[in-house]
Amino acid sequence: MTTDEIATVGSASLHLSSVSHRFGRDGPWVFRGVDLSLSAEGKAVAVVAPSGSGKTTLLGIIGGLIRPTEGEVTWLTESGRPADARSCCAWVLQTTNALGRRTALENVAMVAMAEGDGLGSGRERAAAALAAVGLGEVVDREARKLSGGELQRVAVARALVSKAPFILADEPTGQLDSGTSAAVIEALLGSVRSGGRGLVVVTHDHRISDRCDRVYGLEGHLEETT
Amino acid sequence: MSWRADCLAHEGARNVLRGGFRTLLVLGSIVIGVSVTVIAVGSQVDGFMVDEASLAGEGGFVLRALPGSNSPDGIDSARCENLRSQDGVVAAGSVVTSDFIELASFPGTRIRKVDVSPGLSGVFHLGIDPGAMGVFVDSSLREEFGLGVGSVPGVVDAPGGEESFPVVGVLTSTQGVEELRRALVAVVPPEGPGEACFVLARPDRYEALRDADLVALLPVDNSIALVSEVVPRGSGFSIGDRYRSRRTRHLWIVFGMMIVAVSELVRRTRRSELALYRSVGTSPVELTWLLIVENLWLSFLALPVIAGVLVIWVAVNHPFRASLAHGLHDGALILVVVVAQLPLMAAVAGSRSVMDGLKDR
Numbered sequence: 001m002t003t004d005e006i007a008t009v010g011s012a013s014l015h016l017s018s019v020s021h022r023f024g025r026d027g028p029w030v031f032r033g034v035d036l037s038l039s040a041e042g043k044a045v046a047v048v049a050p051s052g053s054g055k056t057t058l059l060g061i062i063g064g065l066i067r068p069t070e071g072e073v074t075w076l077t078e079s080g081r082p083a084d085a086r087s088c089c090a091w092v093l094q095t096t097n098a099l100g101r102r103t104a105l106e107n108v109a110m111v112a113m114a115e116g117d118g119l120g121s122g123r124e125r126a127a128a129a130l131a132a133v134g135l136g137e138v139v140d141r142e143a144r145k146l147s148g149g150e151l152q153r154v155a156v157a158r159a160l161v162s163k164a165p166f167i168l169a170d171e172p173t174g175q176l177d178s179g180t181s182a183a184v185i186e187a188l189l190g191s192v193r194s195g196g197r198g199l200v201v202v203t204h205d206h207r208i209s210d211r212c213d214r215v216y217g218l219e220g221h222l223e224e225t226t
Numbered sequence: 227m228s229w230r231a232d233c234l235a236h237e238g239a240r241n242v243l244r245g246g247f248r249t250l251l252v253l254g255s256i257v258i259g260v261s262v263t264v265i266a267v268g269s270q271v272d273g274f275m276v277d278e279a280s281l282a283g284e285g286g287f288v289l290r291a292l293p294g295s296n297s298p299d300g301i302d303s304a305r306c307e308n309l310r311s312q313d314g315v316v317a318a319g320s321v322v323t324s325d326f327i328e329l330a331s332f333p334g335t336r337i338r339k340v341d342v343s344p345g346l347s348g349v350f351h352l353g354i355d356p357g358a359m360g361v362f363v364d365s366s367l368r369e370e371f372g373l374g375v376g377s378v379p380g381v382v383d384a385p386g387g388e389e390s391f392p393v394v395g396v397l398t399s400t401q402g403v404e405e406l407r408r409a410l411v412a413v414v415p416p417e418g419p420g421e422a423c424f425v426l427a428r429p430d431r432y433e434a435l436r437d438a439d440l441v442a443l444l445p446v447d448n449s450i451a452l453v454s455e456v457v458p459r460g461s462g463f464s465i466g467d468r469y470r471s472r473r474t475r476h477l478w479i480v481f482g483m484m485i486v487a488v489s490e491l492v493r494r495t496r497r498s499e500l501a502l503y504r505s506v507g508t509s510p511v512e513l514t515w516l517l518i519v520e521n522l523w524l525s526f527l528a529l530p531v532i533a534g535v536l537v538i539w540v541a542v543n544h545p546f547r548a549s550l551a552h553g554l555h556d557g558a559l560i561l562v563v564v565v566a567q568l569p570l571m572a573a574v575a576g577s578r579s580v581m582d583g584l585k586d587r
Contacts, residue, residue, distance in 0.1 A: 106240065113237065
């Protein structure tokens with residue numbers, strides 16, 4: 001099963017219009033007036049900023065997990081119809097989130113099942129996705145027994161299985177050594193390029209941002225740096 | 227884009243089976259909570275039922291008809307005895323006559339001499355074999371005067387001179403029937419008018435029999451159908467009152483809350499796990515269903531253990547079926563609480579930031 005065959009990915013575009021956010025009614029603004037338009041065409045976008053600048057918050061707003069204080073976030077399907085953010089995004093997170101006592105296969109298959117797959121087809125696609133990120137040998141191993149790098153690749157495999165056109169990645173190499181980071185970056189960018197998805201990654205790892213098509217800085221506002 | 231029902235059920239089952247200590251914790255709390263509630267409630271209700279003294283005296287399961295007060299036209303012993311053929315009647319019998327007599331061997335000592343119909347033994351568990359006739363003594367008489375099987379106490383003031391009564395047995399209990407205390411009890415055929423009629427009603431039929439005016443079947447004269455209660459309402463502290471004011475009446479709430487608290491503690495440890503489900507597209511409603519499915523599986527797993535505990539309890543204690551039913555009723559309420567609280571808990575969980583949950587390690 002090739003990367004294309006693991007999931008039939010739709011197309012979508014993302015539009016942020018004058019998005020501003022602050023915590024609490026009187027808190028300081030984390031960022032203001034963010035405008036951004038992206039399409040999923042195998043392109044990768046990096047948001048590079050120091051810690052505490054609101055990168056993860058911006059990603060949460062893009063993914064529909066956080067409601068912005070001001071502004072609008074719009075997801076559109078290929079035909080121009082509004083789409084649900086959750087159905088457009090797959091997540092790869094900084095922390096190695098996984099169901100610890102469940103196997104790597106089950107951790108990936110849950111994405112397929114959450115998208116309506118049956119048990120059989122979900123496990124089949126999950127196995128293919130794990131093989132695609134080099135974890136074909138550990139499908140039946142409990143997640144808690146996997147290394148940090150393997151867990152991060154499980155997260156990438158989850159994104160691969162998802163039919164979502166965008167992958168949102170939050171510091172995907174933040175807790176990994178350089179060797180493991182390289183493998184995760186390769187798996188992540190490989191899945192984006194070959195699958196025709198879009199990638200929005202927030203990071204301060206230049207090994208990732210250097211390989212992205214566009215790089216933005218975030219310090220109070222979003223600004224393209226390349 | 228949503229979970230199929232079979233996948234959600236499978237996911238819930240896997241989470242339970244792979245849950246390790248947290249599964250044992252919730253499972254244990256359900257087993258303990260439900261078992262203790264069923265046994266405690268069942269035992270207390272059972273206590274009411276076997277407490278014949280209070281039941282007979284306070285209008286419990288033994289219905290009593292007395293001529294003049296409850297049955298103005300008198301009581302026919304034979305008709306009373308035949309009441310056992312009615313649905314819901316366990317046993318029926320009457321005190322035919324009673325009088326005080328003086329024992330020849332203890333001049334000046336007067337005791338009761340009571341003639342009863344055979345059915346009365348079934349009402350008060352007197353320990354008389356069915357069909358047995360003859361004279362029996364209350365165990366207190368045996369201790370006081372040395373009367374027992376084979377003794378032949380004489381009575382000095384019997385009509386026609388001294389009369390002897392060979393004792394054929396000792397009553398095992400006279401609890402609940404004041405008329406038989408410290409008495410020579412003669413079991414006689416149920417004939418003629420009686421002094422009192424006692425009916426042991428099945429617990430689940432007691433109220434209905436009382437409301438149906440069982441006494442209507444008691445009068446001697448067939449032409450009069452009396453309509454009055456055997457034991458008037460409000461004449462004592464009834465078993466209904468005792469049931470309503472029992473100490474165990476809130477036990478299902480206490481244990482229900484305990485299980486809810488344990489479930490909530492366990493759910494808090496799963497914050498990042500639940501956020502992970504949300505991040506892969508699981509809606510709050512689906513997450514609620516997943517939690518409900520998990521608890522249904524947990525309850526399903528707990529049922530055989532609970533059933534095992536209750537089988538042992540029933541085998542050892544032989545409770546009334548009605549007592550068990552009351553206990554099971556309260557136990558089932560706990561399971562309803564356990565499942566019903568989940569949507570609320572899931573709503574609380576859903577209101578928290580998924581991003582925070584995902585970062586929570």
